[in-house]
Amino acid sequence: TQRASYLVGIGKAEVDLRAIGQLPGIRDIHQVSDDYQLVSRKWRVKPTVLDLGDGVYIGEGSLSLVAGPCSIESEEQMEKVLQHLLDNNVRLMRGGVFKPRSSPYSFRGLGMEGLKQFHQMARARGIKVVTEVMQVSQVEEMHDYVDVFQVGARNTQNFNLLDALGGVDKPVLIKRGISGTIEELLSSAEYVFSGGNEKLILCERGIRTFETASRNTLDLNAVPILKEKTHLPVVVDPSHGIGIRDYVAPMALAAVMAGADGILYETHEKPEEAASDGQQTLNFEESARLIQNLRRVYGLRKELV
Amino acid sequence: TQRASYLVGIGKAEVDLRAIGQLPGIRDIHQVSDDYQLVSRKWRVKPTVLDLGDGVYIGEGSLSLVAGPCSIESEEQMEKVLQHLLDNNVRLMRGGVFKPRSSPYSFRGLGMEGLKQFHQMARARGIKVVTEVMQVSQVEEMHDYVDVFQVGARNTQNFNLLDALGGVDKPVLIKRGISGTIEELLSSAEYVFSGGNEKLILCERGIRTFETASRNTLDLNAVPILKEKTHLPVVVDPSHGIGIRDYVAPMALAAVMAGADGILYETHEKPEEAASDGQQTLNFEESARLIQNLRRVYGLRKELV
Amino acid sequence: TQRASYLVGIGKAEVDLRAIGQLPGIRDIHQVSDDYQLVSRKWRVKPTVLDLGDGVYIGEGSLSLVAGPCSIESEEQMEKVLQHLLDNNVRLMRGGVFKPRSSPYSFRGLGMEGLKQFHQMARARGIKVVTEVMQVSQVEEMHDYVDVFQVGARNTQNFNLLDALGGVDKPVLIKRGISGTIEELLSSAEYVFSGGNEKLILCERGIRTFETASRNTLDLNAVPILKEKTHLPVVVDPSHGIGIRDYVAPMALAAVMAGADGILYETHEKPEEAASDGQQTLNFEESARLIQNLRRVYGLRKELV
Amino acid sequence: TQRASYLVGIGKAEVDLRAIGQLPGIRDIHQVSDDYQLVSRKWRVKPTVLDLGDGVYIGEGSLSLVAGPCSIESEEQMEKVLQHLLDNNVRLMRGGVFKPRSSPYSFRGLGMEGLKQFHQMARARGIKVVTEVMQVSQVEEMHDYVDVFQVGARNTQNFNLLDALGGVDKPVLIKRGISGTIEELLSSAEYVFSGGNEKLILCERGIRTFETASRNTLDLNAVPILKEKTHLPVVVDPSHGIGIRDYVAPMALAAVMAGADGILYETHEKPEEAASDGQQTLNFEESARLIQNLRRVYGLRKELV
Known part of the structure; x- marks a missing residue:
């Protein structure tokens, strides 16, 4: 893929913008200060x-729903989740194949084999694959089997990974760091964007605070703030957020009302038996009800003002 | 006022509940463990x-709106705010007369004289007064001029004040502490309740975190958690929250969708000229639009299952 | 007591300092901007x-040790603690008589009777009393029975209490708020100081963070920062801090090496039986060893450049 | 390198330990529950x-000092730092060649060429090289030119990197995450250790809190807690910590008194001209004084009981 080129002016250097504007290949010139x-x-x-093709869009003008299990576990599991999404007209499926686990003794995912099968099954049903990439060496390996690369909360400041994703022609969904500021999330996006990949999605997924009644503190303040600071789509992950x-x-529902362009959440046929994150995963009945309600809330949001 | 009596069983002591149930004055017996x-x-x-009388209720079944300036400043200001509330059918007005300010050199409020005038003007218009009490000695002094005592975020664990409010026959709205946990907010409510005052409202108003892009981090997670843990009404203050x-x-709007029973926010005819908190205060046009939208969102929430 | 008067210039008002300097009663004139x-x-x-009299000083040039139980429990308990302090040449004893407890069902202290006895016993042995004042009405009541008023971490921004302590002729030790910034601690001190009471001590006692392996996160960074920003003595409470x-x-020991002017810690004859905070309280053997070590570390600190 | 094998029993499975103990290659059997x-x-x-060879040790029994610039900038710079360390008998030098920077437009380090030169110059002077590895692909590349691999605060939970370092025969210094708990730091160490590399050092470097008067909040509480929970050496980085x-x-100095086995700090001939982190970097005069003082404090600590 041919990379776009950006001229980014940093600091106080004096440059004659007109001269630059006449160089071959320059489409546009801007001076910004952030x-x-x-x-x-x-x-x-x-x-x-x-x-994303096949009539699937992420950004203002539609509500993107991304649902699926924490971990891809088996063909049967994927079959059931995909059918659930089809039944509810959801076009994006999430599911991890490389699981970053804080203990070295936990389940670590099905790896590339799982991803290939996931991708094949999803594509056959017109559903897009959103999955986490954890290191530079996986970017090329995974490339043909993902529709959206996800950067997890522990990798928001993995700058090598961000650099590598800057050279890719697929969208990248960047999760806010576990204790990352809004500024840092925007800087991480800048890494990828300045590398040539403009297809970015930002995701609020809760931050670490002193409160222990919830897993994280979902910072919905970040939604209107990000929507004003950046032109990129902003989605929310309430499963990790609470x-x-x-x-x-x-x-x-609250996230949509705060202005989110999409929701990323975990669903599984039997959350009690999920290989990971079962305590925050919806069953299909709960998921179907949520989808219906999200669409009504989004419909109302468009009518307000 | 005659206080109710509660028997609260702490620890593992063995008690014959039947014997207690026959004592004169005992209405009810419970064993709980939290x-x-x-x-x-x-x-x-x-x-x-x-x-609260005059057809004003706070709790499930209606959406309570509490609006007004950060500080009561003048008769003219109150006149305008009260008219704005009447125009929009809002029945509860907030406004501080004792201002806890972090610098000793800032405006500290109009005090009791301001409160008396506030109360008189509000009552003449059928509007209820919600205002902050800052110390024990003010409880009696303010009593006849408030409809709801507010306990500020710096006093959530002022246990002497909570004790004093336990003996009062007016509702108490308790704000979550600046870095207070959900558990601590419930314990503070327990202080007042166990003192005999069951008329309590809990308020999420944002917590202190590392994020500096917003004044506080509004923790909307607290809304569904509180609604499940306690039978008390839960309101949200988005003005301080962001x-x-x-x-x-x-x-x-997000707070209502998360399940809040009411919203407390700041409004002023000219926020730019407000004596305090102008940067987070809505003008009347913004306030009117918000009220209308809040009612539509609340209407939809009731329809969802 | 006759209050000192301060002229504090806020904002940009232009004033002829020389004219003010000639007014009767003016000792000194300064322009500062913080x-x-x-x-x-x-x-x-x-x-x-x-x-503090009797050869007891707090501030640079000596290491102040303040030790004693969390709560004053009985005459026998005080007797033993006082003897322990005498044996180790410690001249300041801490001990609470009004206990702010997060649950309304916990032990709340012996109150004024306990304080009077504490003061009498301590004075007979030449030991100074440091104890917490929790509300405005206690300031006068406690005045004759304390040598240092302590403001607890939940009252650091109880501005009415700070105002009242500004009119008192006894030293005030202000603890940093549970989630209070260093700036806020200095502003709280300014409240008391600007009220006329210059006898202030600041205390770092740990802040609330996401870390749960310790009760609080002792922020020793605050010690050198406070020592540079203010002329007031800075002490550290490691008992609450960890x-x-x-x-x-x-x-x-680390706190002394960071530059603290004193240490405030909890000791009890039998920590296992203490009415409160036993899990962070030293027995007399541990306390005696700590005192000896603290003095050696302080001695070395004075030798370093 | 031949990896050691560990049998780690997770969960409640019943195993006959005696049978395992007789298998060839088994050195030792333990049951632990954390x-x-x-x-x-x-x-x-x-x-x-x-x-580390050449008489350089890290762990209990000596105080390890690791000093040097944030970034390796030039041969001249390294020459001066190395001479400074030799003059003060410091045997470990830190310095980054791959710089993780939050903005994509900042200086990113000299890379492998810088590292090779750094290593050659240091080895000629008997000084050990401590430098940060940022991704899996660098592990092998850097292997011959480092004495201690450093894992930075943004990579504490980069589990792929930890896995890769588990197969290496060089020591690994793991920094605590920016908002990492003590438990998480230990889990990260477990990743490397369970992969076969027992040569680990843990480093407290400050955590992210609401306090903005310092860059991070140095959590010295972590020192005694880690020293009790693990057998690994614990060092402190006060440069990032404050x-x-x-x-x-x-x-x-405070960190040593809290029990640290070593100190990692930044020094540069002219901190004002450093390519990064100059605001927290000591010049050589300050560094020399600190080294002298650290050794005196450590000497006293060994004398205390």
């Missing part, structure tokens, strides 16, 4: 909408 | 709804 | 040393 | 001391 320059609304006012199954649905 | 016992849903399943005027409205 | 003005080193370069008995001693 | 098993003091009581040049020295 640290995150290319992802800033000051540089590009119009919201970015990503086209971490308690019974409360995922109200937080998802 | 630290917050009387405010727990395990003790009282039915949600508490407070009746602290930036442009984002107050989306956070208010 | 929010905390009177407590700033920019206003007073020389470190403040408090003279909250685990075995680790109190190393943290106390 | 998540971090191999790094726990319950498994190995004796403190681990790492032997982030302000004037306060690095007192925090370093």
Whole structure:
């Protein structure tokens, strides 16, 4: 893929913009002052909408739903989740094949074999695959089998990985760091964008605070703030954001009302038997109800003001 | 006022409940195990709804809106705010007369004289007064001029004040501490409740975290968690929760969708000229639009299952 | 008591300082720009040393040790603690008589009767009493029976209490708030100082963070920062700062090496039987060893450049 | 390198330990219950001391000093730092060649060429090289040119990197995550240890909190807690821990008194001209004074009981 080139002016250097504007290959010239320059609304006012093909879009103008299990476990499991998504007209499926686990003795995922099967089954049903990439060497390996690369909360500042994803022609969904600021999330997006990949999605997924009644503290303040600071789509993960199954649905609805462009959540046929994160995973009945409610809430949001 | 008496069983002591049940004056007997016992849903399943008179209620079944300036500044200011509330059918007005300010050199409020005038003007218009009490000695002094005592985020664990409010026959709205846990908020409510005052409202108003892009981090996770743990009404203050005027409205709408029973926010005819907190205060046009939107969102929430 | 008067210039008003300097009663004139003005080193370069009488000082030039139980429990208990302090030449005893407890069902202290007895017994042995005042009404009541008023971490921003202590002629030890910034601690000190009471001590006691392996996170960074920003003495409370008995001693020694002017810690004859905070309380053997070590570490610190 | 094999029993499975003990190659059998098993003091009581050759050790029994610039910048710079270390008998030099920077437009280090030169110059002077590895592909590449691999605070939970370092025969210094708990640091160490590399050093470097007066909040509580929980050496980085040049020295001294086995700090001939982190870097005069003082403090610590 041919990379776009950006001229990014840092600091106080004096440059004659007109001379640059006449160079071959230059499409556009801008002067911006923030640290995150290319992802800033000051540089590009119009919201970015990503086209994933087959009529699937992420960005303003539609509500993107991304659902699926924490971990890809088996063909049978994928079959059931895919059917559930088809039944509810959800076009994006999430599911991890490389699992970053804080203990070295936990289940670590099905790896590339699982991903290949996941991709094949999803594609056959017109569903897009969103899955986490954990290191530079996986970027090329996974490339043909993912529709959206996900960067997890522990890798938001893995700058080598961000650099590698800057050279890829597939969308990248970047999760906010476990204790990452909004500024840092924007800087991470800038890494990828300045590398040439403009297809970015930002994801609020809860931050670490002193509160222990929930797994994380879902920071919905970040939604309107990000929507004003950047032209990129902003989605919310309420499953990790609160971490308690019974409360995922109200937080998802609240996120849409705060302005989110999409919701990423965990669902599984039998959450009690999930290989990971079962305590925050919806069963299909809960998931179907949530999807219906999310669409009604999004419909109302468009009518307000 | 005659205080109710509660028997609260702490620890593992063996008691014959039947014998207690026959004592004169005992209405009811319960055994609960949490630290917050009387405010727990395990003790009282039915949600508490407070009746403030004149058809004003706080609790499940209606959406309570509490609006007004950070500080009561003048008769003219109050006149304008009260008219704005009447125009929009809002029945509860907030406004501080004792201002806890972190610098000793800032405006500290109009005091009791301001409160008396506030109360008189509000009552003449059928509007209820919600205002902050800062110390024990003010409880009696303020009593006849408030409809709801507010306990601020710096006093959530002022146990002497909570004790004093336990003996009062007016509702108490307790704000979550600046770095207070959900458990601590419930314990503070338990202080007042166990003192005999069951008329309590809990308020999420944002917590202190590492994030500096917003004044506080509004923890909407707290809404569904509190609604399940306690029978008391739960309201949200998005003005302090995010602290930036442009984002107050989306956070208010999100709070309702998360399950809040009411919204407490700051409004002023000219926020730019407010004596305090102008940066997070809505003007009347913004406030009117928010009220209308909040009611539509609440209407939809009731329709969802 | 006759209050001193301070002229504090806030904002940009133009004033002819020479004219003010000639007014009767004016001792000194300064222009400073921080929010905390009177407590700033920019206003007073020389470190403040408090003279409590009987040869007891707090401030640079000596290491102040303040030891004793969390709660005053009985005459026998006080007798034993006082003897322990005498044996080790410690001249300041801490002990609470009003206990702020997060649950309304916990032990709340012996109150004024306990304080009077505590004071009498301590004075008979030449030992100074440091105890917590929790509300405005207690200031006058407690005045004659305390040598140092302590403001607890939940009252650091109880501005009414700070105002009241500004009019008192006894030293005030202000603990940093549970989630209080260093700036806020200095502003709280400014409240008292600007009210006329210059006898202040600041205390780092740990802040609330996401870490749960310790009760609080002792922020020793605050010690050198406070020592540069203010002329007031800075002491550290390692008992609350880490909250685990075995680790109190190393943290106390570290605090001295970071530059603390004193250490406040909990000791009890039988920590296992203490009415409160036993898990972070040293027995007399541990306390005696700590005192000896603290003095050696302080001795070395004075030798270093 | 031949990897050691560990049998780690997870969960409740019943196993006949005697049968396992007779298998060829089994040196030792243990049953422990924590998540971090191999790094726990319950498994190995004796403190681990790492032997880096040439008489350089890290662990209990000596104070390890690791000093040097944030970034390796030039041959001249390295020459001067190495001479400074030789003059002060410091045997470990730190310096980054791959710089993880939050903005994509900042200096990113000299890379492998810089490392090779750094290593050659250091070895010629008998000084050991401590430098950060940022991704799996660098592990092999860097292997011959480092004496200690450093895992940075943004990679503490980069489990692929930890896995790769588990197969290496060089020591690994793991920094605590920016908002990492003590438990998580131990789990990260367990990753490397369970992969076969027992040569580990843990490093407290400050955590992210609400306090903004310092760059991070140095959590010295972590020192005694880690020293009790694990047999691994524990060092402290006061440069990142407070982030302000004037306060690095007192925090370093405090860390030693809290029980640290070593100190890692930044020094540069002209901190004002450093390519990164100059605001927290000591010049050689300050560094020499600190080294001298650290040794005196460590000497006293050994004398205390």
